[in-house]
Amino acid sequence: MYNVVMIALFGAPGAGKTVQGQLLARKYGWDWVSSRDLLLSLSDKSVTLALNHGMPIDNEKSVRVLFSEIEKLGRNNLLNKAVLDGFPMNVSQIYAMVENGYLEYLEGVIVLRVPRGELWKRLVERKRADDTRVAVERRQDLYERVTFGMLHVLKENGIKIAEVNGQNDPEDVLERIEEKLGEWGIVAKKQYEKIDK
Secondary structure, eight states: OOOEEEEEEEOOTTSSHHHHHHHHHHHHTOEEEEHHHHHHTTOOHHHHHHHHTTOOOOHHHHHHHHHHHHHHHTSSSSOEEEEEESOOOSHHHHHHHHHTTOGGGEEEEEEEEOOHHHHHHHHHHHTOTTOOHHHHHHHHHHHHHHHHHHHHHHHHTTOEEEEEEOOSOHHHHHHHHHHHHHHTTSSOOOOOOOOOO
């Protein structure tokens, strides 16, 4: 058994998962676990090609790198908290986490909601090589298809899920996420002073 608590960030390409994951990790001293970075570290041409063209990634490879990372996080006696950016990717990966006992470390899922028009604007601005219009639309369609099923299975397994408006300034979005994490007891809940008028 590992001493690990994880939250996962879900969102379509451009929703701000990476920005928010890094902000949370930096602010609270958590680990940021990026599916893209871990998969690219495999130096597997087929995986890199799939990532760059918005195609599905081989489940076995994705699950292997995630499980390896969780084991790495749990190798000491300290409580490690981690933000998963891009994991799990589909229902099959959730079932693999259940079968291997890893889902018990997932405390909750934050779903970042951003309209498609705003998503495309953000992707154009970040100028990443794999953000062609065709690849982006393919990734967005794939995300929408698989997310409904994923959220259903996660709910069935008792995982907390919260939707957060991913628009506006990143700090505003972070505050919304922190509010949810406070409700779940993962971060300290803010105390608001009551003012009598």
